[in-house]
Amino acid sequence: MLRDVTPRLYQQTILATASTKNTLVVLPTGLGKTLIAILLCVQRLRAHPESKILLVTPTRPLAEQHYHTFQHALDLPASSFSLFTGHVPPAKRATLWKDSTIIFTTPQGLENDVINRSIDLSVVSLLIVDEAHRAVGDYSYVYLAKEYIKHAQWPRVLGLSASPGEDIETILEVCANLCIEDVEIRTLEDPDVKPYVQDLDISWEYIDLPSEILTIKKHLEAICADRLTQVKQLGYIQSADATKGQLLGLQKHLFAEMASGTRTPEQMKSISLLAETLKVDHGLELLETQGLSQALSYLERIEDESRMTTIKAVKNLVADPRFRTALLQSRQLTAAGFVHPKLPKIIEMCVRILHDDPRSKIIIFTQFRETGSRVVEGLKTQGLSSHIFVGQAKKGETGMSQKVQAQTLAEFKEGKFNVLVATSVAEEGLDIPSVDHVIFYEPVPSAIRAIQRRGRTGRHTTGNVRVLLARGTRDEAYRWASHHKEKRMHRILRDLKKQIALQQKPATPHTTNAQTPQRGATSQQSLFEFATKQLIYADYREKGSDVIKNLLLMGADLRLQQLQIGDFAISERVVVEYKTVDDFVTSLLDGRLIPQLRELKRNYWKPHIIVEGMQSIYEARNVHPNSISGMIATITSGFGIPIVMTRTPVESARMILALARREQDVSDESFSPHGERKAQSTREAQEYIVSAFPGIGPQLAKPILRKFGTLRAFVSSSEEELRKVDLIGEKKARAIKRVVDDEWTDQS
Numbered sequence: 001m002l003r004d005v006t007p008r009l010y011q012q013t014i015l016a017t018a019s020t021k022n023t024l025v026v027l028p029t030g031l032g033k034t035l036i037a038i039l040l041c042v043q044r045l046r047a048h049p050e051s052k053i054l055l056v057t058p059t060r061p062l063a064e065q066h067y068h069t070f071q072h073a074l075d076l077p078a079s080s081f082s083l084f085t086g087h088v089p090p091a092k093r094a095t096l097w098k099d100s101t102i103i104f105t106t107p108q109g110l111e112n113d114v115i116n117r118s119i120d121l122s123v124v125s126l127l128i129v130d131e132a133h134r135a136v137g138d139y140s141y142v143y144l145a146k147e148y149i150k151h152a153q154w155p156r157v158l159g160l161s162a163s164p165g166e167d168i169e170t171i172l173e174v175c176a177n178l179c180i181e182d183v184e185i186r187t188l189e190d191p192d193v194k195p196y197v198q199d200l201d202i203s204w205e206y207i208d209l210p211s212e213i214l215t216i217k218k219h220l221e222a223i224c225a226d227r228l229t230q231v232k233q234l235g236y237i238q239s240a241d242a243t244k245g246q247l248l249g250l251q252k253h254l255f256a257e258m259a260s261g262t263r264t265p266e267q268m269k270s271i272s273l274l275a276e277t278l279k280v281d282h283g284l285e286l287l288e289t290q291g292l293s294q295a296l297s298y299l300e301r302i303e304d305e306s307r308m309t310t311i312k313a314v315k316n317l318v319a320d321p322r323f324r325t326a327l328l329q330s331r332q333l334t335a336a337g338f339v340h341p342k343l344p345k346i347i348e349m350c351v352r353i354l355h356d357d358p359r360s361k362i363i364i365f366t367q368f369r370e371t372g373s374r375v376v377e378g379l380k381t382q383g384l385s386s387h388i389f390v391g392q393a394k395k396g397e398t399g400m401s402q403k404v405q406a407q408t409l410a411e412f413k414e415g416k417f418n419v420l421v422a423t424s425v426a427e428e429g430l431d432i433p434s435v436d437h438v439i440f441y442e443p444v445p446s447a448i449r450a451i452q453r454r455g456r457t458g459r460h461t462t463g464n465v466r467v468l469l470a471r472g473t474r475d476e477a478y479r480w481a482s483h484h485k486e487k488r489m490h491r492i493l494r495d496l497k498k499q500i501a502l503q504q505k506p507a508t509p510h511t512t513n514a515q516t517p518q519r520g521a522t523s524q525q526s527l528f529e530f531a532t533k534q535l536i537y538a539d540y541r542e543k544g545s546d547v548i549k550n551l552l553l554m555g556a557d558l559r560l561q562q563l564q565i566g567d568f569a570i571s572e573r574v575v576v577e578y579k580t581v582d583d584f585v586t587s588l589l590d591g592r593l594i595p596q597l598r599e600l601k602r603n604y605w606k607p608h609i610i611v612e613g614m615q616s617i618y619e620a621r622n623v624h625p626n627s628i629s630g631m632i633a634t635i636t637s638g639f640g641i642p643i644v645m646t647r648t649p650v651e652s653a654r655m656i657l658a659l660a661r662r663e664q665d666v667s668d669e670s671f672s673p674h675g676e677r678k679a680q681s682t683r684e685a686q687e688y689i690v691s692a693f694p695g696i697g698p699q700l701a702k703p704i705l706r707k708f709g710t711l712r713a714f715v716s717s718s719e720e721e722l723r724k725v726d727l728i729g730e731k732k733a734r735a736i737k738r739v740v741d742d743e744w745t746d747q748s
Contacts, residue, residue: 029455051125107140132159386419447485546649581613
């Protein structure tokens, strides 16, 4: 099955661990994490020949890269491999899943497939999680791993990362979310790795800022010092030398206080001052580390914003004479062709490298897209072939589709140009072989990103890394922050491995070591096991929500369907309308709420409203508390609809399950998600029946009945006749006829 591959000793050692335990592999870029995944893939398919292998990775270019790598390494028919992208329709994905053995995909699309039950995770014998450090928070990796461990007959997880996290909390979160049972870590200094490591020459190029930039810098620094002194006087900070991280933490704390109902003039003033400070600080960062024109563009955006906004922080900032002076001087210098000294330095470095070896390949990393564009322009003035490589388009910025990204990388590999100028999108995993030089336009404070940037060179030959630093700026602080974080990360990982070795405590409810089916292996019922018989219909438009994910994890029998009323149908009598705090207040302001309440009450005997959010409902928007209280009284007393307040999607899911348990009879197998209507007129019944057809709903039902007059005429009509109704196109007409003409079966 394996083609001409000889694993190294450390890869065999890591494989031995990964074959018996869910394992997180931490290995520097270019040292063969993918080969370990391929070797484990072979092993699992031999143990479970009818099973499938699933590899998830953050981006489409990475998925395509792994797809081709596995095809080249494994002696299997081409039909055994499938690449899932967002361009593959769900129906085709379901077919490909059934027919394929090894599937490569991004997690977001797969998450929808799992929720829709179009794929079966129980037959997957290995889940490979690439760039595993992303498995934190609400990223799709987290839900997929939990669903996989819950349903798989032969569960095994392999996490791959060059840098899983900078602190113990993040690393432990990654391990918990992926159900990791062991960690295999290697550094460039480990004796079993060192023979395979290419030399890496790293140098730090210090650059002095000219007096013109330093003058503008002093004006902006004076604004920051002034604002922070005022915050200190208000009693919220002890020193005016607070770091950006401390300021962001204070800002978050002040907003949380406001959300809890506390609102003082000192609070409001401090929030405004912090907003001004953070805006100026970003301008300072651009000026110090990126370029004068980038800083000018940002300052001008603030000036433009001040003309259109009522926000005091922006208006006060632009009115400050020091801001006006900094803006004027930036304009004058930019008009005179003045540039940050990093730009000519980086051009000079590239010219020298390509003069010595015209076949050299160079990657230049920069934090900002605008800087990348200016570097490309500067290189072109010297006749150097270069291309920018960025993520997908953002408002007002350069962007590239994933197809164009793949094409650009292919051209770079083929030598059609020498210099790739990239933002963070090129930091993760992309295999760009034979890159001789990596240049950092600026240091990054993140250890993960620094490791990933360095890893683009020194894979096959000696690598060279050059880092540009503006002396006396945050560049220097970022250099040492990254250095210490990386050292701390390796220390934490080694301590964690020792701890795991001592405890040997499985991370999952059942061991994954056995080769026999594991589902139902525990004898004690879990808290939500009895909920597996609770049938809940969810509106398909909610399919990406965390509430749905948590309902599935809690064992609900969840079915996605188009619901005309409400978001979660629990029985023919009970429906739940789910809103976030902001949604609730917005629907009150725009007038949608009252009609929704009428429809809820008209269609269901016991509708409920869940309002979710950590923020107080009275603090969500600039709405008088009496208006909120009045609406709540109208809902609960006037309409008789209970309102349940929850803080998180987990709490919302628990409440929906609790309602379902109370409402549903265990012996009932199904119910109509369209509600148990009260006494209807013939007209209402006709509208209701028509509204239940795919894509119709209450608003479109009336024009249809006006057109055809009777239900008989409607269901007997042709697609051509249906398309004569406004808002019914070919797709809706075909869906309606399919419902009318297809034979009913008792198979779902």
